[in-house]
Amino acid sequence: MKIRQLEAFRAVMLYQTVTLASEMLHISQPATTRLLADLESSLRLKLFDRVKGRLIPTVEAQTLYEEVQRSLAGVDRIARVADEIRDMRHGTLQVAAAPAIALSFLPHAISDYLKTRPEAHIALAVHSSRSVVDRVIGQRCDVGFAILSMNHASAHGERLISVRMVCALPAGHRLCALDTITPTDLAGERFVAHPRSVESRLRMDALFAAHGVEMKAQMECQLGHAICAFIEAGAGVSVIDAISAWGYRGSGVVFKPFEPSLVTDFALLTPSQRPAPLLLKPFVAHVREFAIAELGPAVLVA
Structure with missing residues (x-):
């Protein structure tokens, strides 16, 4: 018993004629007739009565049809899943x-x-x-x-991707009026910084030192999202990566371009x-x- 035989059986049961079933299967009428005969032989069941050139389903065929439908539905699903995998869906x-x-x-x-x-x-x-x-x-x-x-x-x-780092300020802060923030602008400001174990903190320390600005890192936190929460609470200012800034949905933080450019x-x-x-x-x-x-x-x- 082969799947192609079951497909031929289902097609004949659906369309009632070998001609239409063959068109649906894209095969010749003799090929469809041969598949049905092979199926009857393998099952040792008479599935159709041949009356004046027409195939009339037997009671056994009607009973078998329900199970064939369920089985081929599973095969069809496997084919659809394979198509979806191939199409990356x-x-x-x-x-x-x-x-x-x-x-x-x-x-x-x-x-x-x-x-x-x-x-x-x-x-x-x-x-x-x-x-x-x-x-x-x-x-x-x-x-x-x-x-x-x-x-x-x-x-x-x-x-x-590589993204710029941006300056995070509490809403209403005096520096919100500037278009771009520099290390000199942040002189004297309380700073919420990443820990020194984070590479961006080391680059930040070096940049501030190069501009002669002392960073008053009163608070440290590893997560950019939490740093933004600190800033919204009025704890100070910071410089964080643009992705963390994009993801922060609080309304109490303003993000400004920071120069010289630092990249994450x-x-x-x-x-x-x-x-x-x-x-x-x-x-x-x-x-x-x-x-x-x-x-x-x-x-x-x-």
């Missing part, structure tokens, strides 16, 4: 990402991506950049997004031995395009 992605990009930006980018792929499934896990790298090395995700400089692309890592690199990492899902390439392309569309001039390299 179906599948699963395991994503690991640093908080700066995972807490707000990626959920919006993923939601936008899934609008046209209702059968796809994406799992997002939030980890520190160092843990993201560990998960990628350990083959425990399909793709990782981390704050990591990638000056040279490799087979398993490249720059996703977000890296795209893939495991070396884990097979890449077909969804991965279009997903990464969508994330880049979403960043360019949403962040505009804040994106330097994509």
Whole structure:
């Protein structure tokens, strides 16, 4: 018993004639008749009475038809799923990402991506950049997004985007009247800074020192989103990456361009031995395009 025989049987039951069934199957009438005969032989059942050149379904054929319908519906579904996988509308992605990009930006980018792929499934896990790298090395995700400089692309890592850092000010602060903020403008201001273990903090310290400005880092926090919450609460000012700034939805923080330009690199990492899902390439392309569309001039390299 072969699937093609069952398809011929279903077609004849649906269209009542061998002629129409053959047209639906895109085969000749003799081929359809032969498939039906082979099916009867393999099942050892008489499925049709031949009356004046017509096929009349037997009671056994009517009973068998219901089961054939259910079985072939499963086969049809497998074919549809295969088409969706091939067209990159179906599948699963395991994503690991640093908080700066995972807490707000990626959920919006993923939601936008899934609008046209209702059968796809994406799992997002939030980890520190160092843990993201560990998960990628350990083959425990399909793709990782981390704050990591990638000056040279490799087979398993490249720059996703580079974004400017911006100055975050409490709404109503005196510096909100300026178009661009410089280190000199922030002299004497209380500063909410990243810890010194974070690369951007080291670059910030060096920049302020080069301008002869002492940074009054009264508070430290690793997460850009939490730094914005500090600022909204009136704790001071800060300089954070544009993605964290984009993701902050509070109304009490104003973001201004900061000069000289400081850049944060977000890296795209893939495991070396884990097979890449077909969804991965279009997903990464969508994330880049979403960043360019949403962040505009804040994106330097994509």
